[in-house]
Amino acid sequence: GENVEQHPSTLSVxxxxxxxxKCTYSDSASNYFPWYKQxxxxxxxxxxxxxxxxxxxKDQRIAVTLNKTAKHFSLHITETQPEDSAVYFCAAxxxxxxxxxxGRGTSLIVHP
Amino acid sequence: xxxxxxxxxxxxxxxxxxxTLSCEQNLNHDAMYWYRQDPGQGLRLIYYSQxxxxxxxxxxxxxxxxxxxxxxxxxxxxxxxxxxxTAFYLCASSIIFGTGxxxxxxxxxxxTRLTVL
Numbered sequence: 001g002e003n004v005e006q007h008p009s010t011l012s013v014x015x016x017x018x019x020x021x022k023c024t025y026s027d028s029a030s031n032y033f034p035w036y037k038q039x040x041x042x043x044x045x046x047x048x049x050x051x052x053x054x055x056x057x058k059d060q061r062i063a064v065t066l067n068k069t070a071k072h073f074s075l076h077i078t079e080t081q082p083e084d085s086a087v088y089f090c091a092a093x094x095x096x097x098x099x100x101x102x103g104r105g106t107s108l109i110v111h112p
Numbered sequence: 113x114x115x116x117x118x119x120x121x122x123x124x125x126x127x128x129x130x131x132t133l134s135c136e137q138n139l140n141h142d143a144m145y146w147y148r149q150d151p152g153q154g155l156r157l158i159y160y161s162q163x164x165x166x167x168x169x170x171x172x173x174x175x176x177x178x179x180x181x182x183x184x185x186x187x188x189x190x191x192x193x194x195x196x197x198t199a200f201y202l203c204a205s206s207i208i209f210g211t212g213x214x215x216x217x218x219x220x221x222x223x224t225r226l227t228v229l
Contacts, residue, residue, distance in 0.1 A: 001171075009152065032215035043116075043202050043220030044155070051215065089154060095214035098143055098162065098206060104154035 002027040004092050006103025014111050019080050021106045023090035024072040030092040033066060033073045034100065038087040047088075048075070080110045115139065118203050118221035125190075125197075126229055133188045133224045135203035142208040144186035145218065148172060149200040158201075161186055162208055190226065198228045 003026040013019050023033075031052035036044035050057045050064045050073065057064050061080075066073040077084055087107050091100035116137040125131045135144065146158040157170030161180040175194025180186055186205075190197045204218040 006154075034215075034217065036218075036220075041222070043204070043222050044218075045220065046217045049215070049217070093215065098208050098216065099157065099160065100218065102147075102155040104152060 002030060002092055002094075002101040004090060004101050004103040006090050006106060008106060009104065010107045010109070012109045012111065013080055015080060015082060017080055019077045019084070019108055019110075021075045021088055021090070021108070022072060023074070023092075023103050024070075025092040025101075026071065027092065027094065028071070029094040030101075031095050032093040032100075033064070034091050034093070035064060035075050036089045036091070036102075038089065038105075040086070044087075044089055077108075080108075082110050082112050084108060085110045116203060116205050116219055116221040118201075118224050120224060121222065123224055123226045124229055125226065128192045130189055130191050131226065133190065133201055133203075133226070135186045135188065135221060137184055137186075137205045137219075137221075139205060139207075139219060140183070141205035141219070142183070143206045144180065145204040145206075146170075146176070146178065146186070146188045147202040147204065149202055149223070155202065158188065197226055200225050 006023045034049035037047045038044040063076040087105045090103040093100040119134045143162045145160040147155040159178040161167035177189045201224045203221040206216045206218045
């Protein structure tokens, strides 16, 4: 089955800095890569996703890149703000399965 | 207000007791999922259901049971056979049929924190 590795497990940055979270996957059949943000005491919420037919997608301060050859994808957050502090999960999913495999999560702490 | 609800938010049980966690959605989603979240472990799939009256085991189904008698409801029972049940449990749902897409966002509930005393 699919295996998703996520690094780092904890990331601490100063407000205004950029943050990068990296994930690798093992199953070449995976072609959908969502990212979820989980705030304290809440369920995760989708913030951005990318499909295998594109290499990069951007939404305001958030961007995701995908390298299918190397089987890795990354989340980039620019100009971080304290409200970006949360746990972020990457996931990989084969189209049509509707079953994502999640990484272990990254706890992002943005210091004011 | 459309959404997915889980109850209760906190649940305590004694060892050896079964307990049922509730999950309801009014989004008319086809699929529903149960995940277990432990610190540093990410989200691990317990069970999922893509259609009423049908469900499949996930990666860590042992000691758990589910039912899907109605489209909007997917309760999870944590049985006494589950050796380490203390965890945060998340329910999710997603559309599968009729969108023309092979990839669909999962919508999560707020979770239930279960503690075994």
